[in-house]
Amino acid sequence: MKSFMLVTAISLFPALALAAGTHEGGHDEYAMGTPAAEGAADMKSVEISMRETDEGTMIFEPSELSFASGETVRLVITNNGELEHEFVMDTVEANAEHKELMARFPEMEHDDPNAVRLQPGETGEILWTFKNAGEYEFACLMLGHYESGMHGPLNVTES
Ligand SMILES: [Cu+2]
Numbered sequence: 001m002k003s004f005m006l007v008t009a010i011s012l013f014p015a016l017a018l019a020a021g022t023h024e025g026g027h028d029e030y031a032m033g034t035p036a037a038e039g040a041a042d043m044k045s046v047e048i049s050m051r052e053t054d055e056g057t058m059i060f061e062p063s064e065l066s067f068a069s070g071e072t073v074r075l076v077i078t079n080n081g082e083l084e085h086e087f088v089m090d091t092v093e094a095n096a097e098h099k100e101l102m103a104r105f106p107e108m109e110h111d112d113p114n115a116v117r118l119q120p121g122e123t124g125e126i127l128w129t130f131k132n133a134g135e136y137e138f139a140c141l142m143l144g145h146y147e148s149g150m151h152g153p154l155n156v157t158e159s
Helices: 002-020 092-104
Strands: 033-035 044-052 059-060 065-068 072-079 084-089 115-118 123-130 136-137 149-157
Touching: 044 084, 072 084, 072 092, 072 115, 084 092, 092 136, 115 123
Parallel strands: 044 072, 065 149
Antiparallel strands: 033 123, 044 059, 072 123, 084 115, 084 136, 136 149
């Protein structure tokens, strides 16, 4: 049931976002693009690791991401740490708002297509078509993790 609803959401939301004609504010609209469907041609995989370091920081590897507008990618995200982490990509502003919400409601759970939360050792995927060139951000918004280093620039370049 859950996967059926997710598929429905992925197929409906891009159309809604376009119909609304705005990329501002809404939780189901993403300035940096739209969720992609399995099977898109020429989809490339990008591996991303999340972990804590011996120095007490928390990091993403790679620390920066860059895609071309129109590019469809499979983000393969692995939690190589010992704590729960998440990968969320959005505008810097949306991430900041979201981070504040999570600080107030730490148990908050999401089922957003632009995010994946992983237990230690788990791997998850996000299939995405990037659009609208600009400077976005990927981050872990769990309490204190952003401040420990878990954020990096996500650039979408003109194709
Ligand atoms: Cu984290």
